[in-house]
Amino acid sequence: MAVTIAARVEPNMSLLLRGGCVVTLDPARRVFARGDVMIEHGQLAAIGERVAAAADETIDCTGCLVLPGLVQAHVHLCQTLARGRADDAPLLDWLRGTIWPYEAALRADDVRAAAELGCAELLLSGTTAILDMGTVHHQDQVFAACARAGIRAASGKAMMDAGAEVPAGLCETTAGSLAESDRLAKEWHGKADGRLRYAYAPRFVLSATEDLLRAVAARGGLVHSHASENRDECAAVRAQTGCDNIEYLERVGLLGGRTVLAHCVWVSERERALLAQTGTSVAHCPGSNAKLGSGIAPVVELLAAGVNVALGADGAPCNNRLSGFAEMRLAVQLQRARAGANALSAQTALELATLGGALALGLGHEIGSLEPGKRADVIVVAADAPTQAPLGANDPHSTLVFATSAAEVRDVIVDGRVCVRERRLTTLALPDVLARARACADRLFP
Numbered sequence: 001m002a003v004t005i006a007a008r009v010e011p012n013m014s015l016l017l018r019g020g021c022v023v024t025l026d027p028a029r030r031v032f033a034r035g036d037v038m039i040e041h042g043q044l045a046a047i048g049e050r051v052a053a054a055a056d057e058t059i060d061c062t063g064c065l066v067l068p069g070l071v072q073a074h075v076h077l078c079q080t081l082a083r084g085r086a087d088d089a090p091l092l093d094w095l096r097g098t099i100w101p102y103e104a105a106l107r108a109d110d111v112r113a114a115a116e117l118g119c120a121e122l123l124l125s126g127t128t129a130i131l132d133m134g135t136v137h138h139q140d141q142v143f144a145a146c147a148r149a150g151i152r153a154a155s156g157k158a159m160m161d162a163g164a165e166v167p168a169g170l171c172e173t174t175a176g177s178l179a180e181s182d183r184l185a186k187e188w189h190g191k192a193d194g195r196l197r198y199a200y201a202p203r204f205v206l207s208a209t210e211d212l213l214r215a216v217a218a219r220g221g222l223v224h225s226h227a228s229e230n231r232d233e234c235a236a237v238r239a240q241t242g243c244d245n246i247e248y249l250e251r252v253g254l255l256g257g258r259t260v261l262a263h264c265v266w267v268s269e270r271e272r273a274l275l276a277q278t279g280t281s282v283a284h285c286p287g288s289n290a291k292l293g294s295g296i297a298p299v300v301e302l303l304a305a306g307v308n309v310a311l312g313a314d315g316a317p318c319n320n321r322l323s324g325f326a327e328m329r330l331a332v333q334l335q336r337a338r339a340g341a342n343a344l345s346a347q348t349a350l351e352l353a354t355l356g357g358a359l360a361l362g363l364g365h366e367i368g369s370l371e372p373g374k375r376a377d378v379i380v381v382a383a384d385a386p387t388q389a390p391l392g393a394n395d396p397h398s399t400l401v402f403a404t405s406a407a408e409v410r411d412v413i414v415d416g417r418v419c420v421r422e423r424r425l426t427t428l429a430l431p432d433v434l435a436r437a438r439a440c441a442d443r444l445f446p
């Protein structure tokens with residue numbers, strides 16, 4: 001049944017995904033038990049039970065699940081080489097003891113190796129779009145790696161013009177941090193056929209001056225930061241600013257529909273209302289929050305307040321995997337552990353991982369669901385693993401969230417380009433990526 005005409009589908013060709021169970025996440029949340037998805041010129045052209053048109057290439061999706069690519073609204077590609085190097089510390093010790101010294105030691109070739117490894121893992125596990133925070137230096141390498149890998153990425157250098165125990169190698173002046181961010185935005189925003197976008201990334205309140213935060217807010221672009229991840233961090237913010245973290249961010253003008261805050265584990269009812277009123281998105285990172293012992297974010301309450309919530313794996317050293325499937329499952333499990341078995345449904349988790357992420361990235365009109373006219377970011381997930389059996393009439397949302405892992409991701413299409421085919425990366429040579437990562441990590445962690 002599989003008809004392969006071209007070895008690699010370029011965005012200007014047409015591609016038909018034939019006969020899979022299509023989970024659209026469109027406004028009606030339609031599911032086609034057996035349906036087709038037609039892609040033309042990098043765009044979704046038709047979705048339905050049977051698309052009659054011919055295509056340059058047809059991929060047989062019989063027995064598979066076809067869905068929008070996962071969107072992760074908080075990752076750190078630059079940290080991938082530190083996976084397994086900081087496993088047992090709370091946030092501020094973790095940052096000051098290992099992660100900041102690691103980032104300060106990164107050379108350009110290290111950042112390249114880390115970003116390529118991160119992109120490879122993300123694509124192979126079904127994530128097609130990310131909001132990424134880099135380190136202070138060598139951010140060009142992150143964008144170049146994303147361009148090569150084929151992933152859709154909003155990213156920006158970390159901005160750090162203040163803070164206790166920040167290594168000298170990461171300390172910036174306010175003007176220098178803004179100037180380098182502006183240069184990078186000019187260089188990369190809109191590149192790679194629009195797949196790359198710039199996001200200003202003040203790391204968190206404890207490493208940013210008020211002047212910096214106000215200047216970032218005044219620029220009007222996408223903003224990506226961390227907030228209220230850990231109780232000690234919240235106490236330090238209160239001591240430094242005289243108010244709670246989210247209230248302070250509102251005071252400096254940083255909340256709004258273009259702002260994404262990772263974590264928001266410790267937010268008061270008033271702060272949750274502020275996030276909702278301003279349209280600020282929260283990137284929920286259940287795996288990272290659990291591993292660092294930070295806590296469990298009040299996702300049920302955030303959603304009830306009307307906050308847009310997305311998911312993210314955060315970095316490799318605090319997770320330690322970058323699988324959107326792992327985060328979806330954990331998100332449901334942790335909310336149910338604290339709020340009961342009806343707290344979060346599998347379908348809601350899938351919505352956070354797709355539509356929520358798309359909205360957070362400012363791309364709600366372009367990605368996050370399978371609808372004609374949107375960009376073709378689509379994944380094909382095999383459904384023949386023992387953990388998924390017997391599939392039968394199971395709810396596909398349940399199968400995807402509770403019973404599917406990264407290993408079942410078969411094909412990954414970003415902007416119409418097949419980046420993973422039959423579980424193999426087509427855009428980067430994985431053995432080379434792994435070898436470079438190993439060599440750089442050996443030097444960084446002798």
Ligand SMILES: [Zn+2]
Binds near residue numbers: 074075076262314315
């Ligand atoms: Zn983070």
